[in-house]
Amino acid sequence: MRNSARNVSPKERLQWTTDDWKKVLWSDETKISIFGSDGVRYVRRRPREDNIPECTTATVKHPVSVMLWGCMAMTGVGRIQIVDNTINAVKYISSILKPKMLPSARDLFGSGNSYIFQQDSAPCHVANKCMKWFADNNVEVLDWPGNSPDLNPIENLWSRLKRAVAAKSNQQGLIEAIIASWYHLITPEHLAALVESMPRRCQAVVDAKGFPTRYCALPAYSTH
Numbered sequence: 751m752r753n754s755a756r757n758v759s760p761k762e763r764l765q766w767t768t769d770d771w772k773k774v775l776w777s778d779e780t781k782i783s784i785f786g787s788d789g790v791r792y793v794r795r796r797p798r799e800d801n802i803p804e805c806t807t808a809t810v811k812h813p814v815s816v817m818l819w820g821c822m823a824m825t826g827v828g829r830i831q832i833v834d835n836t837i838n839a840v841k842y843i844s845s846i847l848k849p850k851m852l853p854s855a856r857d858l859f860g861s862g863n864s865y866i867f868q869q870d871s872a873p874c875h876v877a878n879k880c881m882k883w884f885a886d887n888n889v890e891v892l893d894w895p896g897n898s899p900d901l902n903p904i905e906n907l908w909s910r911l912k913r914a915v916a917a918k919s920n921q922q923g924l925i926e927a928i929i930a931s932w933y934h935l936i937t938p939e940h941l942a943a944l945v946e947s948m949p950r951r952c953q954a955v956v957d958a959k960g961f962p963t964r965y966c967a968l969p970a971y972s973t974h
Contacts, residue, residue: 762893763952771948772824774892775855776868779833780908782915783815784924814921818928819846821854822904822936823865824945828854830932832925839877847883855889868892868902900955903944907936 821828829850837845851867859865867889869875884891895901914935915927 764949764956766949766952768946768949771945773859773864774866774868774945775821775823775828775851775858776902776904777819777821777828777851778870778902778904778908779817779819779837780912781815781817782908782912782924782928784916784918784920814924816921816925816928819850820904820907820932821851822907822941823858824942825858826938826941827907827932827936828858830929837874839874839879842874842880843883847880852887852889864890866890866892868894870894870902900958901948901951903941903947903951906944907940910935 817833818830819833820830831846831850833845855865855867867884869891871894874880881891883889911928911931914931915924918924918927
């Protein structure tokens with residue numbers, strides 16, 4: 751079993767088939783804010799409509815937001831966790847890996863069945879404490895590039911989830927909408943399409959030579 755934190759090139763995964771990728775439990779964290787993304791937003795308008803209310807979007811200086819950890823596999827979504835404040839290795843183990851990741855793996859792959867856990871290489875994820883915990887719990891960790899949003903299909907779920915909950919008016923409503931959407935908006939067909947796209951994603955990243963590909967922020971239901 752390998753539990754290294756080695757960054758691997760997509761070229762090393764070009765030979766993987768859908769049967770290989772369906773054994774992966776994908777994970778990631780994201781920030782979800784009321785009023786949508788914290789980034790730039792665009793609107794359509796004609797000349798001299800700059801200040802018309804209908805052609806502007808509301809902004810807030812400090813939008814209410816939550817940090818969310820989640821996981822998914824080809825057969826379904828796993829459990830999610832609202833993350834408070836900065837997370838370190840100890841908190842990652844106690845609040846995410848033990849209560850959320852392990853039960854999700856049992857739910858999605860069955861007790862005793864093998865799977866491979868994917869995570870990014872954030873320092874708290876690959877700390878010695880975490881790598882020892884993975885080894886002690888017989889969790890195989892997928893070697894993964896350090897910065898690879900194109901390759902992680904859960905990024906597409908985040909994109910769809912953010913669109914679904916952006917209009918909530920307070921933090922409690924946002925959290926409730928996130929939970930409801932996570933378990934009811936995402937279908938097995940969407941997840942299967944995302945995982946089946948992995949061979950094409952790897953090839954696209956290799957062809958792009960490190961530049962962004964069209965797999966950045968695709969909707970959850972996209973199959974190409």
